[in-house]
Amino acid sequence: MQSPGAFANGTTLGIPLQYAIAQIIKVNPTTGVPDSTGKFATLKGIVYGFNQRFTGVQCVLRDSTGGITLFNTTRNFGYTVKEGDEIEVSGAISTNRGLAQLILDTIIFTSSGNTLKTPSTVVKVDELTESDLVRVNNVKFVTRPTGANWPTTSSNISVTNAANDTIVIRVLNTSILAGKPLPTTPTFNIVGLGSQTSTSFASPFAFNGYQIIPRTQDDITINIQDSLNAFNLLTPANNDTILLTNANLNDTILLSWTPCVNSNGVYATTYTFVLDTVGEDFSTPRFELITGNSAVFKLTKANIYAMAISNGIAQGQLFTGIWQVKAESNTLVRFSNSFRNIFIQNNVTTSVSELKRLDAIQLYPNPAKEEATLVGLIPHKDVVSIIGISGKIEANFTASPKAVVLPINGLKAGIYFVKIQSGEAIVVKKLWVQ
Structure with missing residues (x-):
């Protein structure tokens, strides 16, 4: 077998020979550097993922034998990265912090809409998962990201698998996943492209820093038995006003919502009424009240008045708030599909x-x-x-x-x-x- 960059009889001078990707990505077990580094080659395969750069090109190319990351800092050669395209590329074989790359000097588009491989199910990511489409099941956050969505800045997020191995999810700001909702279940499954950013900046590269790069929200799935189904608020209606007076503090307000169950029909064990100021996000609510396991609850106006007083809503003041309900079952948590506006007018007079x-x-x-x-x-x-x-x-x-x-x-x-x-x-x- 010829080495990449060599020319055989009948080839055009200056045009690298075409190789299967597996032929050029074999890594030296001591240095972590591909044996073919510095050679030139032509590859043909299917594009996986998205352009990981705002300028230039960075994506994964796979054929039936393996995958490699394509890279160019500034040039895209008139090509817009699209998953499922078949392209032919030429360039020099290189490595960046342990990740095998082809530094592009040519891209030729040949077809689109090609079928991708089924993700390989693995327990963790390592050298063998580089530039492969892989799936890891039943992972959970080491520390859940702040807020309700995946970060919009490029970030490393650690999760653990069932064996308590740590896996790094690399969320890139160029991905469609950035800014989309986080999974709400304790565990979830993730599909993505294997990558590496070794802690070593030069050869020999440490065999560490392996990552999985999800592409879209569809790469994050939940285990159906670990999820609570959506549920909706019923009463009070949106924009209702609750008037508090000395004479009506023993009256009740009916809170109700559709029951929240999991896929097996098991009802949530606890509901919590949550009230916050309009414009806030319920992260530090003004008032919370555990209502039990029923989807109907009678809240006394005396309770609401106590909340009003404890939050500085004085006589004659109008509180403009939002409310929703939190459902819990063991470690599962789900909030109602939407929240509602509510107005509380404190007309209770007292010394x-x-x-x-x-x-x-x-x-x-x-x-x-x-x-x-x-x-x-x-x-x-x-x-x-x-x-x-x-x-x-x-x-x-x-x-x-x-x-x-x-x-x-x-x-x-x-x-x-x-x-x-x-x-x-x-x-x-x-x-x-x-």
Whole structure:
């Protein structure tokens, strides 16, 4: 077999011979450098992936024997990279931080719409996966990227496989995947092109720095058993206004949504009502309330008033917010398909000094297991109620001594609201019962 760049009888002087890709990418096991480095060759194959550069060309070319990365810093030779194209290329064989490349000096387009190979399923990426289309199943983030989307700047993101091996996902700012939604399940599957950026900048190259470069959102798939299905909000309607007055704090607001289930028909185990200021993204919500496992929940206006007071929504003020529901089942999390606008008008009138006094009443310990105590009550004046998240009043009494031990022995573990009322002044404190 001739080495790349050599000329046989009958070839045109100066035109490199055509080779199968496998013939030119064999790597020296000591240096990490292709044996054919510096030689010239012509290759013919199918384009995989996208142009990884804004200028010039960087993509993968594969034939039936293997793959190699094509590269030119500034020139694209009038060719626009498109996956599935068949092209013929010529250039010099090189390497960049362990990755075998062909430095282009010619591109000839021959056809389009060619069939790609089925991704090879591998456990991790290494020297054998360079410039190959591979699939790794059941990976999870080491540290989930900030926000809801894949980064829009070129980034390395670490995941681990089932054997706890670390794999680096290289998300490029030139890819269609950049800026698209992250998977919401604990584990997911990824397809992409194998690559390498060795920690060594010159030969001999360390055999490390292997990466997988996904192309589009379709390269990220979830395990159906690890997903929760989409669900929608029902009530209150979008742009509803909740009016809070002294006379209606015992009224309820009906929250409802379609049930959230997984592919096996198992319902979410917990729902949480989440409220935030309009224009925010729910990353640090103004109010959260675990509503249980039902898709219907009655929220008392007293609860909403407590939220309003704790967030500085004073008498006469209008709060413009957004709300949605979070569904959870074991480690799975999914938010409702959309959020809704809501307006809360606080028209509750009360004495500021009396409200401050009630707010200063201490509730401890919190969380509580066997008993909780209120300190600072005025005997025969302050009325105390313990309310469950469903709105059910578990206890209601008028304070007698200044310190009151709350009757929580018979309560199930969960969140309760302790409402303290003096005339028209009301303060609601949250109590966790363990």
